[in-house]
Amino acid sequence: MTVSAARILRSVPREEAFYFFTSIGNYTGQSAASLDEFLQKIKDVNIKSLEFHLYREDFERWIDQTLGDAKLAEEIKDLRNMKVVGNALRDRLYFAVSRRLKDLKSAAPSSK
Amino acid sequence: MKIKGQVAILDDLDWQILQVLQENAKLTYAEIGNKLHMPQSTVYDRIHTMEEHKVIKKYEAVIDTEKIGIQQITALITITADMKETENIAKKLTGFSQVIGVYTAFSEEIIVAAKVIAKDQVALHSFIAKSIAPLPGVLRIRTSIITKKYKEENFQPPPKEKALKR
Numbered sequence: 001m002t003v004s005a006a007r008i009l010r011s012v013p014r015e016e017a018f019y020f021f022t023s024i025g026n027y028t029g030q031s032a033a034s035l036d037e038f039l040q041k042i043k044d045v046n047i048k049s050l051e052f053h054l055y056r057e058d059f060e061r062w063i064d065q066t067l068g069d070a071k072l073a074e075e076i077k078d079l080r081n082m083k084v085v086g087n088a089l090r091d092r093l094y095f096a097v098s099r100r101l102k103d104l105k106s107a108a109p110s111s112k
Numbered sequence: 113m114k115i116k117g118q119v120a121i122l123d124d125l126d127w128q129i130l131q132v133l134q135e136n137a138k139l140t141y142a143e144i145g146n147k148l149h150m151p152q153s154t155v156y157d158r159i160h161t162m163e164e165h166k167v168i169k170k171y172e173a174v175i176d177t178e179k180i181g182i183q184q185i186t187a188l189i190t191i192t193a194d195m196k197e198t199e200n201i202a203k204k205l206t207g208f209s210q211v212i213g214v215y216t217a218f219s220e221e222i223i224v225a226a227k228v229i230a231k232d233q234v235a236l237h238s239f240i241a242k243s244i245a246p247l248p249g250v251l252r253i254r255t256s257i258i259t260k261k262y263k264e265e266n267f268q269p270p271p272k273e274k275a276l277k278r
Contacts, residue, residue, distance in 0.1 A: 019245040024237045025189060025255025027245045 005107040008069045009035060018062045022048040035067060035104070039097045042090060050089050054080050059093075072100045113161050120167050125150070129158050130168075134268060137171045184229050186258045187236055189244070190217075191224040197249020198222050204247055210239050233257070 017033040020041060030045050032038035042050060053059050057080065064073035075096045084092055114121045122130070125148075132144050141159070145152040162168045177184055193201050198216055202224045205214045213227035230236035240253060 014248075015242070015246045017246065019241050021237070021241065021245075024233050024257070025187060025240045025253060027240065027250070027253035029192075029250075029252045031245070 004068070005104040008067050009101075009104055010067075011037075012066060016066050018058075018066075020045045020049045020053070022046050022052055035063075035069070035072075035097065035101055038063075039094065039101060042093050042097065047086060047090060050093060051085055054084075054089065054093075069100070069104075072097065075100070113158070113165070113167070115165065120162075120165050122162075122167070125154075126158055126162065126167075129155060130162075131268070133159075133168070134266070184231055185233065185236060186212075186261075187228045187230070187255050188258065189226050189228055189240065189253055189255045191226070191244065191250055192221060192252040192254075193224055194249035194251060195222060197247075198224055201247050201249055205244070208239075208243060 011034040014031075014033060017031045018038060018041075020028045020030040020032075022028055028046055028049055030041050030049075032041045054076070057077075060073040060076045060080070063069050063076065076093070079089070079092055079096065113123065113126050128148050129144060132139065132147055139147075141152040141155045144155045144159075148155070159168070191201060202214050202216055205211045205224065205226050210228050210230055211226050212229055215225045217223050217225050228236065228239065230239055236255075236257070240255065244250065244253060
C-alpha cells in the first residue's frame with residue numbers, strides 16, 4: 001500500500017502531465033504533473049475545462065492509466081455518471097481528490 | 113530575369129510565364145508559347161533560368177483528398193508562447209507530419225501559427241494535447257477547425273503594374 005501510494009503521488013514527466021483544455025484544441029495554459037498539482041488546478045481552472053474533460057473521460061483515464069490510481073478514477077467516473085456540472089462539479093471533484101490525497105499521504109512512506 | 117544581390121528581378125515576360133504555370137504547370141513549352149504569343153525557345157530559356165535560380169522551387173500535384181475517400185479535417189492553431197521559446201516551438205512543429213504549415217506572426221504579441229490536418233476531431237485534439245501543449249514555453253493554444261474552404265492558392269503573380277495605375 002505504501003509503495004503504491006508513493007507511486008500515485010509522484011510527479012510525472014511533462015509529456016505525461018494533464019493539460020487542461022476548454023474544448024477541442026483550446027489549451028488553457030494550465031497543466032498538472034502530479035495529483036497534488038491537479039488538486040490546485042481544479043480549484044481555479046475554467047469550469048468549462050472541468051466539464052469538457054469529465055465528459056470525455058479524460059480525468060479518470062489520466063488518474064488511472066498515468067498515475068495508477070484506479071480507486072480515485074472510479075470515484076470520478078461516478079461523478080460523470082451523476083452528470084454533475086458547473087460549480088457543483090468543481091466542489092465535488094475537489095472534495096474527492098483532496099480526500100484521496102489525504103489518505104494517500106498518510107499511507108505513503110515519510111520523505112523525512 | 114536579372115539577379116541583384118540575393119534578389120531575382122523578373123520582367124513582364126517572366127511574370128506572364130509564372131501566371132500560366134500556376135494555372136497549369138503541365139503545359140508544354142510550345143503551349144505556353146502559343147498562349148503568350150512568344151517562341152517556345154524563349155519560354156524554355158525563361159523557365160530554365162527561373163528553375164536554376166530557384167525562383168520556381170518545384171512543381172507539385174494538388175490532391176483532392178475527398179475524391180480519393182480520405183476524410184480529414186484542417187485546423188488553424190495559434191500558440192501564445194514564451195518569447196524565448198517561439199522559434200524553438202515553430203521549428204519543432206515543422207517535424208510533425210500532421211502540420212502542413214508553420215508561421216510566426218505578430219498581433220498584440222508574437223504567436224506561432226500552424227495549419228494542422230487530422231483524421232477527425234478526436235485525432236486533432238489528441239495530437240495537440242500530446243504533442244503541442246507539452247512543448248516547453250507553450251502558454252496557450254487556440255484552435256479553429258475549418259468548416260469550408262472558399263479559396264486556397266499559393267502565391268499568385270501580381271497584376272501588371274500598368275493595371276494598378278489609374
